[in-house]
Amino acid sequence: MRLQRTVTAGVPLHRAFAYLTDFTTTTDWDPGTVSTVLLAGDGGVGTTYRNTSRFLGRTTELTYVVEELVPDERIRLRGENATVVSVDTMA
Numbered sequence: 001m002r003l004q005r006t007v008t009a010g011v012p013l014h015r016a017f018a019y020l021t022d023f024t025t026t027t028d029w030d031p032g033t034v035s036t037v038l039l040a041g042d043g044g045v046g047t048t049y050r051n052t053s054r055f056l057g058r059t060t061e062l063t064y065v066v067e068e069l070v071p072d073e074r075i076r077l078r079g080e081n082a083t084v085v086s087v088d089t090m091a
Helices: 013-021 023-029
Strands: 033-040 048-055 058-070 074-080 085-090
Touching: 013 023, 013 074, 023 033, 023 048, 033 058, 058 085
Parallel strands: none
Antiparallel strands: 033 048, 048 058, 058 074, 074 085
């Protein structure tokens, strides 16, 4: 599955990018997210998060790792658990 959205924000690019790349803010902008916790790292490549989401009445946890970070341009995270792999890129 591929989902693509364009969002316009009334703030400078660096502020919007900093907000979205702090993956602990997902509870603010991802309706399925119950919580996201920083496990290790400083937000750069290798940083890990535990994301708990609820879909269709089921709760699932994924461990996300930042795989790529180009400041003010792009971040790619890979989320995994025993049954799901999700690659999320925000640009």
